[in-house]
Structure formats: C-alpha cells, structure tokens
Amino acid sequence: MSEVWSAAGLTVQVAEPAQEVYESLVAQDAPAKLAAKDPTLWGPDAQPEAAVRLGWVDTFERSRALIPQLAELRDELADLDHVVLAGMGGSSLAPEVITRTLGKALTVLDTTDPGQVRAALGDRLERTVVVVASKSGSTIETDSHRRAYWQAFLDAGLTPAEAGRHFVVVTDPGSPLSAVAQEMGAFVILADPDVGGRYSALTAFGLVPSALAGVDIAELIDQAAEFAPSIGQAEENPALALGAALSRAHYAALADDGSGLTGLGDWAEQLIAESTGKESKGLLPVVIETPTSPIAKTDHTAIVTMGGSLYAKTIPGSGVQPDISVNGPLGAQFLCWEAATAFAGKALSINPFDQPNVTESKENTARILESGLPSAEPDFVDGAVIGYGVGGSLEAAIRLLFTDQGYVAIMAYLDRFADAEIATLRELVATESGLPTTFGWAPRFLHSTGQFHKGGPQVGAFLQITGTPAEDLAVPGKPYTFGQLQAAQAAGDRLALASRQRPLLHLHLTDRNAGIKQLLGALKSS
Numbered sequence: 001m002s003e004v005w006s007a008a009g010l011t012v013q014v015a016e017p018a019q020e021v022y023e024s025l026v027a028q029d030a031p032a033k034l035a036a037k038d039p040t041l042w043g044p045d046a047q048p049e050a051a052v053r054l055g056w057v058d059t060f061e062r063s064r065a066l067i068p069q070l071a072e073l074r075d076e077l078a079d080l081d082h083v084v085l086a087g088m089g090g091s092s093l094a095p096e097v098i099t100r101t102l103g104k105a106l107t108v109l110d111t112t113d114p115g116q117v118r119a120a121l122g123d124r125l126e127r128t129v130v131v132v133a134s135k136s137g138s139t140i141e142t143d144s145h146r147r148a149y150w151q152a153f154l155d156a157g158l159t160p161a162e163a164g165r166h167f168v169v170v171t172d173p174g175s176p177l178s179a180v181a182q183e184m185g186a187f188v189i190l191a192d193p194d195v196g197g198r199y200s201a202l203t204a205f206g207l208v209p210s211a212l213a214g215v216d217i218a219e220l221i222d223q224a225a226e227f228a229p230s231i232g233q234a235e236e237n238p239a240l241a242l243g244a245a246l247s248r249a250h251y252a253a254l255a256d257d258g259s260g261l262t263g264l265g266d267w268a269e270q271l272i273a274e275s276t277g278k279e280s281k282g283l284l285p286v287v288i289e290t291p292t293s294p295i296a297k298t299d300h301t302a303i304v305t306m307g308g309s310l311y312a313k314t315i316p317g318s319g320v321q322p323d324i325s326v327n328g329p330l331g332a333q334f335l336c337w338e339a340a341t342a343f344a345g346k347a348l349s350i351n352p353f354d355q356p357n358v359t360e361s362k363e364n365t366a367r368i369l370e371s372g373l374p375s376a377e378p379d380f381v382d383g384a385v386i387g388y389g390v391g392g393s394l395e396a397a398i399r400l401l402f403t404d405q406g407y408v409a410i411m412a413y414l415d416r417f418a419d420a421e422i423a424t425l426r427e428l429v430a431t432e433s434g435l436p437t438t439f440g441w442a443p444r445f446l447h448s449t450g451q452f453h454k455g456g457p458q459v460g461a462f463l464q465i466t467g468t469p470a471e472d473l474a475v476p477g478k479p480y481t482f483g484q485l486q487a488a489q490a491a492g493d494r495l496a497l498a499s500r501q502r503p504l505l506h507l508h509l510t511d512r513n514a515g516i517k518q519l520l521g522a523l524k525s526s
C-alpha cells in the first residue's frame with residue numbers, strides 16, 4: 001500500500017511506508033525540533049556536535065548573499081573558462097551533481113592518482129580558475145592539488161600576483177587554508193561554519209564552483225526555500241517519510257531514474273554512509289548504474305530511484321518497482337535528503353553529524369608517509385596482478401573473499417577516467433557474489449563510505465585495487481609524491497580494515513590496462 005508525500009514539487013513514494021517510525025518521530029516532535037535547529041534532538045552525546053552542525057536547515061537563506069557576489073566574480077574571471085574544483089567529499093560531490101545535471105562543465109579533482117592530476121594540470125592551464133574547497137583547510141589531497149596548481153602557474157611564467165588571480169578559495173573562517181589563501185592573493189569566500197561537509201550542498205561549497213561553471217544558483221536556492229517549510233511539519237513531510245523508510249534498510253541501492261538528475265546518488269552516498277555508519281549501525285548506499293543494474297536484493301535492501309521530473313514510482317520500461325522514489329527539483333532534493341538523513345539518525349539513535357572513523361585512516365596515512373610503506377609478501381603473482389591475501393590465485397582469491405559476507409566494497413586507487421573500465425567490476429562481483437556490492441574511486445570513497453566500512457556493521461569484504469602509475473608527480477614543497485601519497489592512503493586503509501579482522505584482498509596492477517582486463521576476465525570466465 002504505497003504512499004506518497006509531496007511538498008514544493010518534490011514527491012517521495014514509499015512502497016511499504018515505515019508508518020510506525022514516522023509516527024514515533026512525530027511523537028518526539030522531531031520535525032519541529034529539526035526545523036528549529038534544536039541540538040538536543042539526537043541526545044546529550046550528540047548535542048555538542050549538533051549545536052554547530054545544523055546550519056544546513058536554513059543555510060540557503062544566507063546563501064542568497066552569494067548570488068550577486070558570484071555573478072560579479074564570474075564576470076571578473078570571464079577569461080578563465082576552465083573551472084577546476086579541488087575538493088574531497090562534501091567539498092566537491094554536490095557541485096559535481098549540480099553541474100552534470102545542469103549541463104555545465106566542471107573538472108572535479110578529488111584524486112591523488114598522478115595520471116589524473118597530471119591530466120588536469122595539462123588541460124587549458126592558462127584559462128583555468130581553480131576552486132580550492134576545504135572546510136577544515138587541512139585535507140591533504142586538496143592541499144596537494146593547491147600546491148601542484150600553484151607551481152604549475154609559476155612554471156608557466158606567471159608571477160605570484162598573476163597566479164593568485166587563478167584561485168578561488170572556499171573554506172571556513174579561521175581555517176589554515178584561509179590564511180594561505182591570503183598569502184596567495186586568491187579570492188576567498190568564507191562558508192557557513194555551522195554546516196558539516198556532507199550537508200553543505202546549499203552553502204558556498206556547493207554553490208561557488210557551480211556558479212563559476214555557469215549554473216543559476218538562485219534557482220537552486222529558491223527550490224530549497226520552497227521545500228523548507230515541509231521539514232518542520234508533522235503531516236505531508238516527504239523528508240520524514242524518506243528518513244523513516246531509510247532507517248529500516250540495511251542497504252539502499254541508489255539509481256538515477258533517467259528523468260533529469262545525474263549522479264545524485266554519488267552525493268547521497270556520502271551523506272548517508274558517513275552520517276549513519278557508526279556504532280556498528282547504519283545503512284550502506286549502493287550506487288548502481290541504472291534501476292535494473294544487478295544488486296543483491298537482501299531482505300533489507302531498498303531500491304531507491306531519484307529523478308527530476310517523473311511522477312514517483314513510475315520508471316518507464318524498466319519493470320523496476322522501486323521501494324522508494326524521490327522525484328523533484330535538485331535544490332529541494334538536497335534539503336530533503338539532508339533532513340531525511342538527520343531524521344534517520346534520530347530513528348537509529350546515532351549522531352548523524354560526526355565521522356569518528358575517518359580520522360583513523362587519515363592518521364594511518366600520515367604515519368606511513370612519515371615512516372614508509374609497511375612491507376608485505378605477495379600471496380600470488382598472476383600476470384599483471386600481484387595479490388596480497390589468501391587464495392593462491394586471482395580467481396580463487398576473489399571468490400574466497402566474498403564467501404559468507406554481508407557486502408563487498410571495491411575500492412580503486414586508480415584514474416577514474418583513464419582506468420574507467422574497472423568500474424564494470426561492480427556488476428560482475430554483484431552478480432557472482434549475490435551480495436550488495438559497492439564501487440568507490442579512491443581516495444574519494446574514504447570521505448564517503450569509508451566511515452561506514454569502519455564504523456558500520458562489520459560484515460564487509462574489501463577488494464582494494466592499486467596500480468603502478470605510468471609516471472609519478474611531485475607534490476611541491478612536500479617530501480612525498482602523489483604516487484606515494486596514493487599508496488600511503490591505500491596502505492593506511494588496509495591497516496584500518498585489518499585491525500577489524502575484515503576480509504581484505506589487495507590486488508596491485510603492475511600494468512594497469514593488462515591488469516584490468518585480467519581482473520574483469522577472471523570474473524567473466526566464471
């Protein structure tokens with residue numbers, strides 16, 4: 001008995017509504033408390049963090065001040081028509097969805113792969129404006145990108161003053177990056193400090209790169225403003241219905257329904273995984289290619305479609321009956337999913353605003369950069385693939401990995417453009433294993449599902465893929481290269497996963513093209 005909730009053009013459809021959860025949240029006055037930004041809603045332990053992480057509830061109103069400022073900046077930088085965004089997780093995922101959906105070009109740099117970074121640096125440098133986005137101002141990937149671009153402009157013969165004009169910095173007031181930005185002579189836009197990264201789509205983090213790429217951000221803000229009143233009401237509350245339904249799932253297969261939004265699942269993945277995956281609880285988003293792509297529908301897997309214009313629940317021609325569908329304008333989608341995640345956190349009795357386990361991998365990485373990679377003996381060498389993990393051969397090791405597990409996480413420390421074919425491994429492993437299978441490009445997944453892997457239910461099996469880069473790239477001013485940083489991040493995450501005795505297979509491709517073909521072939525041959 002499917003039900004539909006609508007507000008301001010956004011519709012949530014739930015095939016089996018979580019009515020008891022919805023009513024329980026209403027009985028606790030959750031909608032009104034959320035709308036009032038009441039930090040007590042998630043209990044005393046979460047209150048200090050919630051007190052400085054609820055700005056997203058109405059940040060879109062404060063973001064209106066950005067509209068004239070960014071229009072002026074875009075005019076000022078009209079000659080720099082190649083917009084590059086250097087940012088991780090919540091500092092880049094929303095602009096990526098916004099510009100892909102609205103058809104504006106944006107180069108998103110959220111990798112430490114030397115080849116991918118080099119390709120960006122070599123693309124129209126003279127016409128490039130680099131948005132360096134980091135709330136904390138201390139994210140090592142983004143700092144490395146900033147250094148590489150700064151050096152590239154100097155190497156191209158620009159003076160420091162001329163180079164500074166090619167940078168727009170978005171960060172929190174008082175962050176280390178805000179000081180560096182002043183020294184660089186960069187344009188600086190300070191963000192709403194009371195909003196965490198994964199909730200920042202409608203703050204400067206989501207809007208500055210999008211506006212510079214040519215998006216009409218006023219429309220996004222208006223869409224959010226029209227939707228906002230609904231999150232505080234007991235009746236006809238789409239976000240509450242969505243949050244209640246999500247809180248009952250263990251896996252949420254997220255797919256665009258093909259009706260206008262592109263890649264919203266990649267943004268929602270971080271929001272949901274990093275917010276709920278803790279205290280061994282939470283739901284794992286599984287971003288799938290299309291509504292009919294292979295997923296393992298366990299009894300706690302919800303198929304969730306997201307779209308711009310279709311009436312909820314109707315997916316033309318796919319035969320898919322989504323368990324949940326969310327259709328409506330992008331600005332309203334952001335606010336709806338953010339509120340839904342906050343409601344789900346309340347229903348799950350977890351703090352939806354912290355990310356306790358992300359720091360662990362970052363600290364491991366820093367230690368490895370300092371002391372060097374831990375040594376490891378290969379378990380097997382199979383053509384272009386070196387395997388570290390039990391099994392004795394590529395095919396045996398892969399099958400052994402996902403036997404009797406809850407889900408499989410594939411984590412690729414590769415170039416998401418040059419090595420794009422490896423992403424087809426997800427469907428192959430999902431089909432072969434019969435398990436919910438995620439695919440994440442690294443290190444961007446470390447800022448998304450990475451929290452869930454370490455803090456969520458400990459039922460994951462992990463397939464980590466690294467590859468020898470064709471050519472490395474220095475990080476100017478640092479004793480490590482991008483390739484060394486990438487390898488240290490992979491090793492740091494292996495340590496974090498091994499410390500939880502989780503099944504882990506590390507495959508290193510000594511020749512990326514050959515190794516990818518070999519790996520895909522190993523699955524196809526089954």
Ligand SMILES: O=P(O)(O)OC[C@H]1O[C@](O)(CO)[C@@H](O)[C@@H]1O
Nearest residue numbers: 089090091134135136139197447
């Ligand atoms: O904007 P920052 O501070 O660079 O952080 C980037 C991302 O890293 C995290 O802090 C941890 O993954 C995310 O919450 C955030 O979106």
